[in-house]
Every structure is written in C-alpha cells, then in structure tokens.
Amino acid sequence: MMMPRGQQLLLPANPWFIWGSLITALALNMLQNMGLWGRAAWLPDLLALILVFWAIHQPQRVGVGAAFLLGLAMDVHQSALLGQHALAYSALSFLAIGIHRRILWFSVPSQALQLLPLFAAAHALTLIIRLLTGEYFPGWSVVLSPLIETLLWPAVSVLLLLPQRQAPDRDDNRPL
Template sequence: MIMPAGRPLLLPANPRFIAFTLVLALLINMLLGLSGHRWLPDVLAIVLVFWNVHQPRRVGLGLAFLLGLALDVHESALLGQNALSYVVLSSMAMAIQRRLLWFSLREQALQIVPLFVIAALVEWVTRLVVQDAWPHWSQLFVPLMQAALWPLVGALLLAPQKRAFAPDNIRPL
C-alpha cells in the first residue's frame, strides 16, 4: 500500500505489545464494569478496532469473539451478547481499514462513529429481544465518547511504532 504524503514510516507492531494492550483493555473494561456506570466507554472496543484497522492479520474476528465471550462471562451478561457486538464491530472495521488509514487520527474518529453506533445498536437490540430491557438514556452517548477517545488511544498505541525523528548513521530511515 502506498503511504500518504507526510506520514511517518512505522516500525512493525510487536505481537506481545498487541496482546498486552488487548489484555489491559479487557481488564480496564472489567474494572469499569464493576463501577456500575453505564455511560463509561468501552475501552476494549476502541483498542480492538484500532488493532483491526492497523494489524488485521494479527487481530481478527476470532479474537474479537473470544474477548467478547470473556467480557460476557465477567459481566454475567447473555453469553454471546458482547461477542456478537465485537464481531460485528471488527468486521466493519476490517471492511473500511484501507480507506481509514489514509486519514489522520482526528479524521478517523469521525468515520469510526458509525461503527461504534452500529455495535451499540446490535448490543441493545440483543438485550431488548432477550431480556426485554430498554437501554438507559446515558448509553446513547457511549459511541460518541468512544470516538472522542480514538485519537488519544491511537496516539498511545502508535507511539512504540514511531521511528526516530533525526536519522543518522545508525538509523538511516
């Protein structure tokens, strides 16, 4: 793929770093779930979409399904509710992956909003059909908060892949 003009050349992502960030995001989601607040963003969804966009061969639908099942078990939710939501989210992220990489992180945030909204709708409809429970009004803002966090999370996750600013004899690129 041809890189957009002015973008830095990135180092390959370390698989251990990818695994660490996904486990850390799962733990953050578990801790946020214990607080009982429904308006908190889904950090695991943000990190999962980021790695689906930047490393689609390493983080795919199977891993999204397993992470969703782990979250379902932790939350004592309907088994497969979060898993279905994460699989839909990951498949949509991989579908727009090539186009999304041409934009900056701020511009990507605008294009990620529909993905988070659709994933939230899948989760809400599943909950409505099975448990007959309407979503709380504060949950309507969660996809917008997730998109607002996208540039910050993206900058943090891309930081280890950035090359040195000043090339020298040791670092020619």
C-alpha cells in the same frame, strides 16, 4: 501501496504489545464495570475501542476470532447473555477490517468521525439483543458511549502507535 505525503514510516508492531494492550483493555473494562458507576450505560467500551484500533492497523494479527473470544470473556464477566458482546465485537471487528485500507488515508480526527457509525452500530446491536431477551432499557445515556469512544480515538491512536514511531537504532544522521 504508496504512503500519503508526510506520514512517518512505522516499525512493525510487536505481537506482545498488541495482545498486552488487548488484555489490558479487557482488564480495564472489567474494573470499570466493578467500579464506582457499575455498568453505567454511558461508559465507553475500551475493549471495543482497542479492538477496532488493532483491526484497522494489524488486521492479520487481530481478527474476528480474537474479537469473538474477548467478547465471550466480557459476557462471562458481566453475566450477560452468552454471545452478546461476542457478536457485537465480531461485527465491529469485521466492519473495521473491511474499511482498514481506506481509513488509514485520513487524518486521525477524520478517522474518529468515520468510526462513530461503527461504534454506534456495535452498541445498538448489544442494546437490541438486551431488549429482545427481556432486559430493561438502560436509558438514553447509552447514546453517550459511542460518542465518548469516538472522542478517545485520537488519544488511543497516539498512545498505541508510540512504540512503532521510535527508530530501532537512534542515529542523528538518518532521517527515518
């Protein structure tokens, strides 16, 4: 597969970094839910964002199974219906893996716009499950969450690709 012009050749992703970022996102989600706002509907789902990133950039290492297990961990933490987040994260990961080859050809802002429907679908799936089980409607602020996740995509892309952009051995005479 040819790379688009001007795109930098990346080093392979370190599996420890991939799984460390996923565990960190899980911990941040858990802290965010216990924090000042509680489980506010407008708060972004950082774990979903990192899952989509790695499902697009490393689909061989982070797949639907990992998304399902991390979703179960979120369900247990939030005392939600067991499988609610697992289903949403699995569907999100499946859709991200389905578009991973196409989406990498676009610039990062264009990627963010194309991922907005995925984030919205995951939140809609979670909301539908909550409403079907008799929970309350969290309000229209739930619409802000996918928008915030979309706005966070460029920052997450730069941050998580930073270790892969470094040359393994610094050399002033080598262009890569």
